[in-house]
Amino acid sequence: MAEDVSNTEDMISPIVTAYPREKRYILAMMQDVQKKYNYLPKEALKMIAKHAEVPFSQTYSMATFYKAFSLIPKGRYNIRVCDGTACHIKGSAVLIDQIYNNLGIKPGETTEDKVFSLETVNCLGACAIAPVVMVNDTVHAKVTSSGILKIIEKYRGDAGDEDV
Numbered sequence: 001m002a003e004d005v006s007n008t009e010d011m012i013s014p015i016v017t018a019y020p021r022e023k024r025y026i027l028a029m030m031q032d033v034q035k036k037y038n039y040l041p042k043e044a045l046k047m048i049a050k051h052a053e054v055p056f057s058q059t060y061s062m063a064t065f066y067k068a069f070s071l072i073p074k075g076r077y078n079i080r081v082c083d084g085t086a087c088h089i090k091g092s093a094v095l096i097d098q099i100y101n102n103l104g105i106k107p108g109e110t111t112e113d114k115v116f117s118l119e120t121v122n123c124l125g126a127c128a129i130a131p132v133v134m135v136n137d138t139v140h141a142k143v144t145s146s147g148i149l150k151i152i153e154k155y156r157g158d159a160g161d162e163d164v
């Protein structure tokens with residue numbers, strides 16, 4: 001489905017104009033937009049560039065440089081499966097397979113209903129509780145192949161509740 005850019009501009013404008021027209025606020029503007037949309041729409045990068053009076057290439061390169069930013073839409077729940085050495089040995093590949101079997105998405109993809117995204121990361125710094133899965137800011141420890149299905153069900157239920 002095509003994104004309604006005019007509406008996006010209306011929504012993003014208050015976020016951007018809340019900051020002074022200075023370069024040093026670019027990252028903060030990006031963080032606020034990403035927090036609201038779970039990604040940085042191209043229109044947002046253009047608006048931030050215009051507001052801070054820098055070329056679009058500058059906001060674009062910043063958005064691609066920092067891993068915390070995404071240029072593609074993500075789901076409401078971003079599942080990050082750690083695939084570092086400790087988690088890999090403890091079965092992270094099985095978790096990734098389970099997610100694919102259940103949600104039909106591979107790392108880097110988002111479900112069509114935009115509820116879930118999946119990505120893999122290298123070591124979340126919690127190897128003692130491997131394998132580790134993060135959903136947004138919540139850490140799930142020692143996740144089993146059946147446990148990942150329960151986690152998905154929990155968030156699917158939460159998404160349904162929020163839609164009511």
Ligand code: FES
Pocket residue numbers: 082083084085086087088122123124125126127128130131132
């Ligand atoms: S390898 Fe997964 S937390 Fe370190």
